């Protein structure tokens with residue numbers, strides 16, 4: 109994301125009412141049956157990754173020296189669903205990435221005297237790494253360079269990917285990263301270039317099915333959405349309207365979401381932990397995309413809309429905000445809420461600050477403060493895993509190996525018009541309590557009862573709160589159980605507070621993952637009275 113971004117709805121903000129008395133209990137009303145607004149079956153790779161092209165090898169290592177931390181962290185996710193997280197290789201550096209068949213190392217970053225990354229070159233060993241180091245079966249999306257308007261260069265990278273990846277490994281090409289930030293593209297003149305490129309690349313590589321992911325745009329949708337200004341934005345829907353899919357080359361559409369930013373001081377002011385960990389704000393933000401999601405799915409199918417790059421705070425995150433356990437709660441809520449409004453997959457962005465990205469940004473060098481882990485020692489600190497990684501364990505374990513799991517946000521839920529229920533509309537928890545239900549039609553409980561519930565208590569509790577007692581909420585889930593004394597299993601996402609930054613005190617089902625592999629005994633509880641207590645700044649997965 110870059111700074112010439114227009115003010116978003118939030119900047120009009122809204123004073124936070126600190127006098128709100130926190131709830132201590134919440135009775136879920138039911139009914140227990142599959143809600144009408146439930147999603148189609150969730151994609152097993154709902155929780156996926158986008159890795160900045162220039163930083164890719166820093167994450168994976170190379171064949172003679174693979175990064176074992178990265179390998180293990182990916183394998184843990186695959187082990188829970190049976191299907192690896194997908195990886196999109198892209199970001200701002202993809203628009204200055206070139207192919208060199210004679211390069212004797214996987215990747216070379218050209219860094220100038222000022223320390224600015226000018227461009228990136230990849231060679232044959234790059235694809236060997238992608239093929240061999242990520243878990244077997246990892247699907248890859250490759251972001252090609254559009255900004256140079258050099259078709260030959262884009263085709264060379266595309267050809268190298270087709271030749272270098274395992275058969276079936278490539279799921280899509282993107283042409284350009286955040287093209288709404290350069291060359292003053294309109295939907296029409298973007299499409300005039302994008303469409304023939306997608307056709308010519310398909311023909312050159314004997315690709316006979318739709319293989320392209322449209323969009324990869326950065327700007328948030330203007331609201332209201334059906335105005336001339338909103339329709340003039342470059343995005344998936346306007347590009348489709350301009351004929352991007354006239355030659356049947358579009359498989360998916362991607363748009364990027366960054367709810368907060370430190371690209372400039374004005375936006376840095378609102379990029380706080382308190383704002384981040386608030387369901388009302390998450391839902392209002394993602395709701396901006398609902399009209400586009402609906403339009404894309406109508407034209408291209410149920411699984412066609414993806415958030416192909418996202419994180420919490422653009423321009424590489426913020427220390428003490430996006431590297432905390434609060435980010436873990438934000439990530440969990442964002443992933444599930446997006447799934448509940450029919451986003452098929454979300455690719456959390458990993459990498460580092462780029463000197464040329466914004467002259468007013470807070471971060472310079474090292475790795476990003478929003479990464480789920482740092483694969484190597486860097487300017488910002490040593491190799492480490494962050495609390496937010498454990499949220500992807502929560503998500504993948506919720507999905508399990510089911511291919512029939514459907515989600516609905518059952519508290520605070522959504523209005524009939526699809527937008528979220530907010531404090532003003534009756535969410536007494538002020539965006540602090542969130543519940544998602546999951547129904548699995550392949551199980552005997554079918555559409556009558558959920559097979560799982562995710563309970564989130566986003567109320568702020570800081571580990572640095574001295575001796576203050578930790579509040580908690582009792583969720584009464586009896587209305588979702590076949591009988592009030594049904595025995596359920598509970599696994600928890602826990603940390604000493606929303607402000608902690610260490611993986612060695614962040615527990616998923618009792619285990620920590622600071623070394624990439626589980627440490628400690630697995631902990632789960634059984635409950636037989638329909639009451640599940642969840643501490644402030646905590647979450648629980650209930651398995652029926």
Ligand SMILES: *[C@@H]1O[C@H](CO)[C@@H](O)[C@H](O)[C@H]1NC(C)=O
Nearest residue numbers: 186187188189190191508509
């Ligand atoms: C996860 O790993 C365990 C232990 O190796 C194995 O038994 C199980 O089948 C794996 N699960 C999946 C879904 O791959």
Ligand SMILES: *[C@@H]1O[C@H](CO)[C@@H](O)[C@H](O)[C@H]1NC(C)=O
Nearest residue numbers: 169170171172173212213214
């Ligand atoms: C592989 O990575 C190691 C460790 O970073 C490095 O020393 C080595 O030069 C790399 N090999 C290649 C071919 O890039």
Ligand SMILES: *[C@@H]1O[C@H](CO)[C@@H](O)[C@H](O)[C@H]1NC(C)=O
Nearest residue numbers: 206207218220226227228229
């Ligand atoms: C990368 O940038 C440097 C410095 O501007 C330039 O000399 C070099 O030719 C560029 N590399 C490629 C492959 O364009």
Ligand SMILES: *[C@@H]1O[C@H](CO)[C@@H](O)[C@H](O)[C@H]1NC(C)=O
Nearest residue numbers: 206207258259260261262264
């Ligand atoms: C376009 O890309 C090709 C292949 O990388 C390169 O040989 C050529 O010089 C580029 N053209 C321009 C105008 O930069």
Ligand SMILES: *[C@@H]1O[C@H](CO)[C@@H](O)[C@H](O)[C@H]1NC(C)=O
Nearest residue numbers: 290291292293294296297298
């Ligand atoms: C697209 O059209 C706009 C408006 O006419 C123009 O400013 C811009 O330069 C064009 N971009 C390209 C790449 O042609």
Ligand SMILES: *[C@@H]1O[C@H](CO)[C@@H](O)[C@H](O)[C@H]1NC(C)=O
Nearest residue numbers: 258259260304305307308309
């Ligand atoms: C794409 O192919 C068409 C037909 O062969 C050709 O006219 C056009 O110049 C090509 N476009 C590019 C960017 O290569």
Ligand SMILES: *[C@@H]1O[C@H](CO)[C@@H](O)[C@H](O)[C@H]1NC(C)=O
Nearest residue numbers: 267270271311312313314315
């Ligand atoms: C595409 O098919 C043609 C004709 O069958 C073949 O000559 C060519 O090598 C193929 N290209 C690729 C990239 O597979």
Ligand SMILES: *[C@@H]1O[C@H](CO)[C@@H](O)[C@H](O)[C@H]1NC(C)=O
Nearest residue numbers: 303307308351353354355356
């Ligand atoms: C692409 O679609 C356009 C518009 O329908 C059509 O004129 C053109 O012939 C198609 N190109 C190819 C290569 O099929």
Ligand SMILES: *[C@@H]1O[C@H](CO)[C@@H](O)[C@H](O)[C@H]1NC(C)=O
Nearest residue numbers: 122124125386388531538539
């Ligand atoms: C969460 O955000 C909403 C919308 O900005 C606000 O009304 C509400 O008070 C916030 N909740 C808390 C606990 O600050």
Ligand SMILES: *[C@@H]1O[C@H](CO)[C@@H](O)[C@H](O)[C@H]1NC(C)=O
Nearest residue numbers: 568569570573576577578579
């Ligand atoms: C601090 O502790 C008090 C007393 O238990 C609690 O009400 C409050 O929510 C806590 N605040 C934070 C941010 O941890």
Ligand SMILES: *[C@@H]1O[C@H](CO)[C@@H](O)[C@H](O)[C@H]1NC(C)=O
Nearest residue numbers: 380381382428568570606607
């Ligand atoms: C909790 O910690 C965060 C990060 O250190 C801080 O921004 C926030 O103000 C703290 N909240 C309270 C109520 O102390």
Ligand SMILES: *[C@@H]1O[C@H](CO)[C@@H](O)[C@H](O)[C@H]1NC(C)=O
Nearest residue numbers: 492610611612613614620622
């Ligand atoms: C967690 O790691 C930090 C930093 O390495 C260390 O200071 C702390 O003692 C560790 N805590 C536990 C509970 O292992």
